[in-house]
Amino acid sequence: MRLSEALTLSFGPDLVYTLDLSGRPLGTFRRGRHLRWGLDGRVLARWRQGNGPRQRAWLAQDEIDRAIDALVGDLQRISDALLPRPIELIVRRALSFDRVADAEKFARIYRPVSILPPDQYQALVLQAAEGCSFNTCTFCALYRDRHFRIKPVSEFASHIEQVKDFFGEGLQLRRSVFLADANALVIPQERLLPLFDEIAKAFAIMPCELPANQQRPWLRSQADAISGVYAFVDGLSAERKRVEQFQDLRRRGLRRVYIGLESGHEDLLAWLQKPSTAAAMLDAVKRMKQAELQIGVIVLTGIGGERFHQAHCRDSAAVLNAMPLDSDDIIYFSPFQPDASAPYLAQAKAQGIQPPTQALIDRQLTAIKQALELPPPPLGPKRVPYNLHDFVY
Ligand code: SF4
Structure with a gap:
């Protein structure tokens, strides 16, 4: 550093x-x-x-x-x-x-920052929306403490000012913007574009055509420079956006989108009450790649226990193999660690499904990785561990 x-x-x-x-x-x-x-x-x-x-x-x-x-x-x-x-x-x-006054100020500006993808741990989080618009997934307790709401443009503009003031000189470390919370891209396009425009007013966004060897010098050359905007998307919201809409977002600075596939097995996704299907998420990834966006795909290992083990491994690998992922993209393998405040454990217990063991998590990781036909880096997507318990913002 x-x-x-x-x-x-x-x-x-x-x-x-x-x-x-x-x-x-x-x-x-x-x-x-x-x-x-x-x-x-x-x-x-x-x-x-x-x-x-x-x-x-x-x-x-x-x-x-x-x-x-x-x-x-x-x-x-x-x-x-x-x-x-x-x-x-x-x-x-x-x-x-x-530190105490700093944490109090942070709490006045932000709702809790529940999770980020590992490559965005140092991002500057901007909360264009609060919470998750679904909150249905039985395994997820990340946003159950708040109602979903989208910030009006004026409120978002003032949030950006407060965030910049909060970080002060510390902004120099925060070279990307993460548009939070859980699925900010669910925001209807006509409301989302003006929010992106506010980001462009507040920061210099690195042009996406800049060659790799010029990117760091470019970022260091100006105080308010960011590499781009990053965000989660859920399958259902991504289904609703056309290629041209993703292209509009890319022109305004969106660079990588993170999608929680969790599993490629449709029955498991339905049992988990995910608001989308694997087929729809595959289609969404294809459209986002057509719009030249980078993709992060998250797969859970250990979820669904032994009951879903074989189908989860087989179908997850098949869906990943069908995605047009390349060296710009990342596959995250996230060991499933049930949260007691989410419905998963009780539902699984009632149906005789055991909590995940480390052995099952390891077996699934190996099985899915071995079944991947996508080329390894540097030609294909990176395979990266994603342990939610490592996250601190
Ligand atoms: S996994 Fe994603 S879509 Fe499901 S409840 Fe959690 S944040 Fe919302």
């Missing part, structure tokens, strides 16, 4: 801090444990014991307080040293940074 985006301070191999340019802590690595500092005030710890699986835990408030004391102590130790001027400035900002 460069100082033009964030500051990484290394106190040796066992102690590293990352701060954004406004002095806001982003990450700590201390003796084998990574802390990721959320804008909402929470802190996620991740570590591994030996060769064991990665462990995760949200810190309790007293642990957060100790982590802040340690950070302040370490920064004070170096603040007396002769530091280059830009570094000294960020260290001073970090020493006076009020």
Whole structure:
């Protein structure tokens, strides 16, 4: 990471801090444990014991307080040293940074940022809508805390201003815009285009024709530059948009669209109460590719238990193979980890379907990957793990 985006301070191999340019802590690595500092005030710890699986835990408030004391102590130790001027400035900002006030301000501007795709964890989230327009999927509890609503243009414009003010110098790290919440592209086109126009007024959007070797210099050449706009879409909303409408969105900055296929097996999707079919999602991906959009497809592993195992693996691989995915696209494999507040567990138990085991998740991942006929990178789509429990914004 460069100082033009964030500051990484290394106190040796066992102690590293990352701060954004406004002095806001982003990450700590201390003796084998990574802390990721959320804008909402929470802190996620991740570590591994030996060769064991990665462990995760949200810190309790007293642990957060100790982590802040340690950070302040370490920064004070170096603040007396002769530091280059830009570094000294960020260290001073970090020493006076009020994390509690920052989290309170974040909560006034944002509804909870429930999830992002892994390649968008550092995106600048703009909530054009709140919640999910369906909220029917039995496995998903991400947006059950809020009603779906679309922001009027004037409210969205003021949201953008508040977000820019909130991040301040920290915007330098946020080089893409993620249009939230769950399926912002469900917004009818005549209401969506003016929202995209507001983004274009507030940011310089990188032209999509720019050669790869010119992209980073272009982004660094202007303070408000972003690589583009990214968003989730659900199958039903994507079904309703024509190729020309996706092309209009691309001209206004949309770059990659993330679609939760979850499974290619129609019976499983129906049982999960997904608001779309695999056939419709395949068709939507074809139309979005025709509009030259990049695609992220999410497949759940372990969902539906042993009962759906074979059909889920077979049909998911078949649907992925039928998608015209290339090196611009990403297939995410997300291990299904049931949320107790969603209906899935009770429904599955009533029907004799066991919760997913790690062994089942691993078997499905292997089976689907082995059945993929799409070329591997660099010619074909990347295959990327997507663990929802790693997410912190
Ligand atoms: S999986 Fe997607 S469409 Fe289904 S309830 Fe969750 S956010 Fe909404």
